Amino acid sequence: MEKLFIGIASTGSWTCLDEFNRIDIEVLSVVASQILQIREALLQNLSSFAFFGKHITLNQYMGYFITFNPGYAGRTELPENLKVLFRPVAMMLPDYALIAENILYSEGFQNSMDLAKKLQILFKLSCEQLSQQDHYDFGMRSVKSVLSMAALIKKRDIQISDQ
Numbered sequence: 001m002e003k004l005f006i007g008i009a010s011t012g013s014w015t016c017l018d019e020f021n022r023i024d025i026e027v028l029s030v031v032a033s034q035i036l037q038i039r040e041a042l043l044q045n046l047s048s049f050a051f052f053g054k055h056i057t058l059n060q061y062m063g064y065f066i067t068f069n070p071g072y073a074g075r076t077e078l079p080e081n082l083k084v085l086f087r088p089v090a091m092m093l094p095d096y097a098l099i100a101e102n103i104l105y106s107e108g109f110q111n112s113m114d115l116a117k118k119l120q121i122l123f124k125l126s127c128e129q130l131s132q133q134d135h136y137d138f139g140m141r142s143v144k145s146v147l148s149m150a151a152l153i154k155k156r157d158i159q160i161s162d163q
Contacts, residue, residue, distance in 0.1 A: 001027070002052060005034050005064075009041075009051070012059030021068035023077045032082035035064065039085060096143055098121045103144075107151035118141065 008015050023031070034052070041049040041058050048057045066086060067073060101116035109115060127138040154160060 001031050001034060005038060006051060006054065006056050008062050009038050010057045010059060012061040014063040014065070016065040017065065018067050019069065019075075020066035021070065021078055023076065025076050025079070028076060028079060028082055032079060032085065033086050035082070038062075038064075075110055094140055096123065096140065099140070100143060100147060103147045104150070107147070109150075116136060118145065 007013065021028075037049075037051060038058075041051075042060065042062075045060070046058055048055060068078065070077070080103070097116045097120040100119050101112045101118075104112035104115055123138050123143060130136060130138075
């Protein structure tokens, strides 16, 4: 985590740490102290600072974000000293079309907006009209799997049509 935060802080990158509360509580405690040190340097508008014995440059445009699903088995409750370092945002239903569109664009598809809308309709209809058994999944993981496979096919044959 230290190397990750050094890279983010010095390059001005943004990162999103997904399912953050799956990390062990002992590790979360260390991460909280690392994030706090970066935050304090940002608040002081420093261009460089000491980060656990290393002198690093600080790009003010850097950002770190986390996602977590509270209440699931095997998930850790975030410690208070870590919770206060993030602004909470709740999301009830992801916008599958927007997510798919961005993934498709990042994989080189030119017609991403139309493809994403078609994919959203396909999954919505599948969810509504096909079996409701537990082993059928028409959620984000399935959408991501379809998009990953499309990207793999696109990489194999760059000239393939987006249609």
